[in-house]
């Protein structure tokens with residue numbers, strides 16, 4: 001059975017959600033962030049050397065990186081669900097968004113978080129790079145979401161699950177979300193899905209699920 005090594009308030013919530021969408025049985029092993037540093041406990045390094053979440057174990061394999069985990073689950077357990085058929089334009093878009101979430105959307109958001117957390121005295125990095133990059137990406141995402149209900153088209157796919165984390169992270173910040181109604185609606189739509197709700201019930205407190213209700 002799949003074991004999800006789940007860190008509270010983290011990207012591993014996406015894996016729980018995917019498994020709920022597919023109706024697959026799984027176990028959760030819970031890990032708590034250090035309250036001060038927000039880092040994962042070192043016990044997670046016993047599962048994978050980087051000690052990051054998500055990581056799953058299944059059939060003797062250990063799989064890390066949320067995109068790789070999604071690919072693995074969809075291929076092994078999906079039976080063609082939540083992924084467009086290969087060789088279609090939809091499949092190309094699916095692969096694009098699956099990689100874009102962690103490869104392009106998250107880096108400026110993480111930089112912003114670190115910048116805010118450590119309160120750097122010199123704001124030039126933020127003004128010249130981080131803030132303009134966030135604007136560029138989120139304007140782009142807003143415009144893509146004005147073309148269709150979901151990232152790939154009218155069908156919900158696992159790429160929407162992968163994209164949920166950057167969008168939920170953005171939705172925590174009023175200045176990013178207030179002027180971008182499509183992103184806001186996307187986040188509301190995913191939060192209304194029964195499988196999403198079941199995943200948050202099983203995964204425990206997940207602050208990002210409250211993103212849109214807070215403002």
Ligand SMILES: N[C@@H](CCC(=O)N[C@@H](CS)C(=O)NCC(=O)O)C(=O)O
Pocket residue numbers: 007009010011012038039040041051052053054064065066067102
């Ligand atoms: N690109 C990786 C990022 C993994 C990652 O940084 N996870 C965070 C949780 S959202 C983490 O484990 N943070 C705690 C730590 O670094 O100790 C993925 O998508 O799986």
